[in-house]
Amino acid sequence: MGTSVQVTPLSGVFNENPLSYLVSIDGFNFLIDCGWNDHFDPSLLQPLSKVASTIDAVLLSHPDTLHLGALPYAMKQLGLSAPVFSTEPVYRLGLLTMYDQYLSRRQVSEFDLFTLDDIDSAFQSVTRLTYSQNYHLSGKGEGIVVAPHVAGHLLGGTVWKITKDGEDVIYAVDYNRRKEKHLNGTVLESFVRPAVLITDAYNALHNQPPRQQREMFQDAISKTLRAGGNVLLPVDSAGRVLELLLILEDYWAEHSLNYPIYFLTYVSSSTIDYVKSFLEWMGDSITKSFETSRDNAFLLKHVTLLINKSELDNAPDGPKLVLASMASLEAGFSHDIFVEWASDVKNLVLFTERGQFGTLARMLQADPPPKAVKVTMSRRVPLVGEELIAYEEEQTRLKKEEALKASLVKEEESKASLGPDNNLSGDPMVIDANNANASADVVEPHGGRYRDILIDGFVPPSTSVAPMFPFYENNSEWDDFGEVINPDDYIIKDEDMDQAAMHIGGDDGKLDEGSASLILDAKPSKVVSNELTVLVHGSAEATEHLKQHCLKHVCPHVYTPQIEETIDVTSDLCAYKVQLSEKLMSNVLFKKLGDYEIAWVDAEVGKTENGMLSLLPISTPAPPHKSVLVGDLKMADLKPFLSSKGIQVEFAGGALRCGEYVTIRKVGPAGQKGGGSGTQQIVIEGPLCEDYYKIRAYLYSQFYLL
Numbered sequence: 001m002g003t004s005v006q007v008t009p010l011s012g013v014f015n016e017n018p019l020s021y022l023v024s025i026d027g028f029n030f031l032i033d034c035g036w037n038d039h040f041d042p043s044l045l046q047p048l049s050k051v052a053s054t055i056d057a058v059l060l061s062h063p064d065t066l067h068l069g070a071l072p073y074a075m076k077q078l079g080l081s082a083p084v085f086s087t088e089p090v091y092r093l094g095l096l097t098m099y100d101q102y103l104s105r106r107q108v109s110e111f112d113l114f115t116l117d118d119i120d121s122a123f124q125s126v127t128r129l130t131y132s133q134n135y136h137l138s139g140k141g142e143g144i145v146v147a148p149h150v151a152g153h154l155l156g157g158t159v160w161k162i163t164k165d166g167e168d169v170i171y172a173v174d175y176n177r178r179k180e181k182h183l184n185g186t187v188l189e190s191f192v193r194p195a196v197l198i199t200d201a202y203n204a205l206h207n208q209p210p211r212q213q214r215e216m217f218q219d220a221i222s223k224t225l226r227a228g229g230n231v232l233l234p235v236d237s238a239g240r241v242l243e244l245l246l247i248l249e250d251y252w253a254e255h256s257l258n259y260p261i262y263f264l265t266y267v268s269s270s271t272i273d274y275v276k277s278f279l280e281w282m283g284d285s286i287t288k289s290f291e292t293s294r295d296n297a298f299l300l301k302h303v304t305l306l307i308n309k310s311e312l313d314n315a316p317d318g319p320k321l322v323l324a325s326m327a328s329l330e331a332g333f334s335h336d337i338f339v340e341w342a343s344d345v346k347n348l349v350l351f352t353e354r355g356q357f358g359t360l361a362r363m364l365q366a367d368p369p370p371k372a373v374k375v376t377m378s379r380r381v382p383l384v385g386e387e388l389i390a391y392e393e394e395q396t397r398l399k400k401e402e403a404l405k406a407s408l409v410k411e412e413e414s415k416a417s418l419g420p421d422n423n424l425s426g427d428p429m430v431i432d433a434n435n436a437n438a439s440a441d442v443v444e445p446h447g448g449r450y451r452d453i454l455i456d457g458f459v460p461p462s463t464s465v466a467p468m469f470p471f472y473e474n475n476s477e478w479d480d481f482g483e484v485i486n487p488d489d490y491i492i493k494d495e496d497m498d499q500a501a502m503h504i505g506g507d508d509g510k511l512d513e514g515s516a517s518l519i520l521d522a523k524p525s526k527v528v529s530n531e532l533t534v535l536v537h538g539s540a541e542a543t544e545h546l547k548q549h550c551l552k553h554v555c556p557h558v559y560t561p562q563i564e565e566t567i568d569v570t571s572d573l574c575a576y577k578v579q580l581s582e583k584l585m586s587n588v589l590f591k592k593l594g595d596y597e598i599a600w601v602d603a604e605v606g607k608t609e610n611g612m613l614s615l616l617p618i619s620t621p622a623p624p625h626k627s628v629l630v631g632d633l634k635m636a637d638l639k640p641f642l643s644s645k646g647i648q649v650e651f652a653g654g655a656l657r658c659g660e661y662v663t664i665r666k667v668g669p670a671g672q673k674g675g676g677s678g679t680q681q682i683v684i685e686g687p688l689c690e691d692y693y694k695i696r697a698y699l700y701s702q703f704y705l706l
Contacts (some may be wrong), residue, residue, distance in 0.1 A: 003164045005196055007559075008566040010047040011035065012200070014540045016357040017044060018066045019173060021198065022051055025164050028141045031055045031082070032160060032171050032198075033062075036069030037356050038328040040105070040113055045070055045078065047564050052078040056140055060086040060126075061151065061158045062174055063093035064239045065101060066356075072098060072114040072122040084126040085135065087148050089156025089281050091126045092274045093238035095119065096267040100237040100325055103266040104332040108378035131281075152176035152186040154239045156281055159188055168194040174202065181246040182297065184283045196569045201546035206354075218251050220350060225259045225319040229346030233323045234334040234361060238271045240353060241323060245303055248321070252302040260315065264306040264333045265325040272298055272305060309333055327351075328359035335360070339375055383524040391524045578605070579614040587617065600625070635666055638699070645698055647691075662686035662695050 004026050012019040018035030029051070036044065052074055060068045068090075074080040086094070098119045105111035129135055129148050137144045144164045151157035153176045160171040168191065175186040224231050235241035241263070248261055265271070276298045279290050289295045306312055312322065312333075326332035338360075341347040355361030363373060383391050477484040543560050550558045561567045590597040602622040603615040635656055642649045642658060650657050656664040663685045682699065686692050 003167045003195070003570065005169060005569045006566050007196070007198060007561065007569055008051075009561050009563055010051070011044060011563065013561060013563060014543055016202065018069065019061075019200070020048055020070070021171075022055075023162070023169065023171070023198070025144060025162060025169065028137070028144055029054050029056045030162065031058045031080070033060060033067045033173075034058060034069075034071045034074055034080075035066045036073070037066060038101075038326060038330040038359060040069075040111075042073075042113070045074065048074060048080075049078045050564075052080040055080055055082040057082050057137065057146075058084040059146065059158075059160050059171070060084060060090050060094065061160060061171065062154045062239070063090040063097055063156060064154065064236055065097060067174075068094045069098070069101065072118040075122045075125075076114055076118045084122075085129060085146060085148075086126055087131065087156040087158055087281070088128045089274075089278050090158065091123060091128050091156075092278075093155060093271065095123045096271050096274070097237040097239070098123075100266045100332070104326060107380050108331055108335075150184060150187045152178070152180075152183050155183065155242055155275065155278060157183075159186060161191070161194075169196040169198070170194040171198045173198075173200040179283060180243055181250075182242055182282045182286055199546075201542040204542040204546040204549075214247065217350070217352070218247075220348065221248075221321060222251075222255070222257070224346070224348040225257075225321065227346055228319055229344070229348060230319055230341055231321045231348045231350060232334065232337050232341055233321070233350055233352060234327045234329055234338070235323045235325060235352070236327045237265050237267060237325045238275075241325075242275060242298075244323065244352060245300060246297060249297075249300060249302055257302075259319050259321060261303045261321045261323070262306050262312060262315070263300075263303050263323045264309070264312055266307055268305040268307055272300065309336065312337075327353060327361060328356045329361045329364070330359050335375070336377070339377055388524060395524075576613055579608060579612055581614050581616050584615055584617050635664070638664070642695065642698060647695065647698075658695050659691045661689060662691055664695070664699070 004024075006024040008022040008024075010020040010022055010031075011017050012021070012033075012035065018037050019033040020035055021032045023030040023032055031048075031052075034048070048070065058071070058080070060071075062068070068086075071080075071084070099116065102111065102114070102116060102119065127135070129146075131148055131150055134145050134147045137146065144162065147161045147163075148158040149161055151159045151172070151174065153174045157174065159175060162169040162171070170188075170191055172186070172188050175188055176183070177185045177188075179185045221231050233244065235244060245263065251257070252259075252261065263272075276296055279287055279296065282297075286297045289297065322337060324332065324334040324337055326334055329335050329338055338349060342349065349364070351361060351365055355363075355365055360373065360375060363370060382388075547558050547560050557569075559567045559569065584601070584603055588599045588601060590599045601615070602618050604618050606614050606616045608614045635651075639649050639651070639656060642656075647658055652663075654665070658664060665683045665685065667681050667683060684692065684696055684699065
């Protein structure tokens with residue numbers, strides 16, 4: 001029987017919701033992408049919550065919220081605990097994207113769906129793979145191989161190939177066929193007849209803009225700046241913004257522009273630092289430039305990195321270009337800057353991608369755009385007055401409760417450590433230091449020990465060693481590695497942590513002081529909001545359009561399942577496991593082909609005693625078969641080989657001209673390039689002369705004849 005494949009969409013069908021799909025291959029459950037959108041609505045994750053605990057592995061394709069935004073929440077709240085696989089850039093940039101999302105929302109709301117610790121915990125389970133690396137699963141997934149391939153949309157973006165028993169399942173969403181400044185195009189076209197192709201219809205009704213539109217984009221920016229206005233580009237945290245930065249860098253250098261460019265996110269410094277080290281994941285032009293001249297394209301000369309809105313507010317007056325997150329305008333620096341700048345007709349808000357459905361960005365991209373929109377401005381402010389007093393009283397009460405609990409626990413531990421043999425309470429000469437009734441003047445802790453005490457008028461017996469009591473003997477516990485320490489003695493106090501946190505910012509830091517205090521909740525604060533009026537993956541239609549196109553031009557089996565609808569896409573090709581009997585193998589003649597050995601086998605199918613299929617020697621004489629030439633002959637390799645045999649060889653029009661009369665050509669299916677599969681032929685042209693037969697013999701010697 002063939003490999004069993006079932007596909008169940010959990011999100012992202014017949015609409016533009018985030019992407020999340022359950023793909024089951026012979027009972028092994030893959031969750032491919034775990035996306036959320038900028039609304040962070042938990043109701044979108046209800047289908048995922050029903051199957052999260054059954055997931056065996058997670059594959060992430062892109063480092064943006066729509067593809068991995070729900071991963072921290074799913075692992076914290078929904079019971080998702082499977083290993084995660086991605087490329088190194090998807091891991092690093094995805095982590096920064098989630099940091100930026102969390103910090104942006106904590107500034108404007110009491111966001112509690114996940115924390116920075118939850119993000120770190122979720123991404124710790126990620127196994128990073130390189131492009132084309134085959135990863136063999138084990139255990140329940142034995143026999144399944146996963147491999148990431150270039151998608152061409154975002155840095156590290158992946159087309160996933162899942163292979164079982166020779167059949168391929170390809171997951172390709174948000175890919176780009178065009179070569180760009182920092183990325184090569186996708187390799188999707190290199191896959192030959194996969195058993196299952198899972199793709200999206202997000203851009204099925206949208207033509208990719210021509211190259212000339214880039215000039216319109218650049219002209220609109222320069223025109224606004226020259227007129228004295230500011231330009232805002234709402235962007236993602238670490239995705240398409242990288243291409244925009246290179247486009248602007250080149251344009252500024254080419255036209256010698258002096259207007260400042262600011263890249264403003266909570267993680268802009270970290271983003272560019274990581275991207276500088278990811279050159280091997282980028283396009284050929286960038287890697288070649290670095291290899292020849294050590295020129296790193298992301299050593300930005302015209303872009304200033306900012307991580308704090310106050311840095312932008314303190315920038316010199318004058319026209320400026322700002323790239324700020326989030327692209328949806330739902331939160332982040334872009335939201336606040338939009339509200340500030342939208343009222344001035346000289347300013348320009350320029351969108352470089354289609355906004356998420358239901359967001360402010362998408363509303364502004366309507367045709368015609370609205371004349372006015374209502375937005376909510378929220379900000380976090382310190383508590384003052386009665387609110388601050390009430391907060392401090394509550395914190396004081398909580399600290400007292402925690403201290404009391406800690407002291408009780410420590411007292412119990414101390415009693416337990418002394419044990420019954422060390423209990424001296426029966427001796428009238430000994431005062432129990434742990435007795436709550438003991439006077440504070442008599443028993444005083446000092447440096448973790450107790451002072452020796454003399455009582456006036458006391459006459460010790462002659463048998464006593466010294467006139468002192470109580471005596472506290474420090475009975476330290478020891479193990480094979482030495483004295484057992486108390487971890488509590490080494491815990492840094494909260495106030496010390498708060499002081500250290502203030503050094504996170506600066507030139508070497510990744511977050512400013514405001515961000516650090518936000519992370520540590522060092523200062524009591526609240527969120528205040530007011531409403532203002534500002535002037536100013538595929539839809540169902542796209543899915544149906546792509547379906548009809550594929551039915552007409554690609555293949556007759558095209559499915560468009562609804563949310564939680566499972567489609568069985570098991571291949572019509574049947575693969576069986578068979579044993580090769582010893583009787584058969586003893587008569588097989590193998591010939592070496594590179595790293596492999598091959599042979600022609602004539603056999604018939606039978607069954608073993610345990611019912612397993614087996615190939616047995618045929619009981620009748622083997623039928624004749626045509627000779628088969630096995631191997632991949634490269635014309636570039638044939639030329640030096642023939643030259644070594646004394647034949648004058650040269651390339652002419654894609655063919656090899658051998659001597660005076662003979663020509664060798666390699667032909668195959670139209671449009672096929674080297675390395676692809678399919679029938680290819682070597683054609684020898686020329687008169688039947690001595691050179692012809694000699695060259696043909698040399699040619700045959702380069703193949704293996706079966």
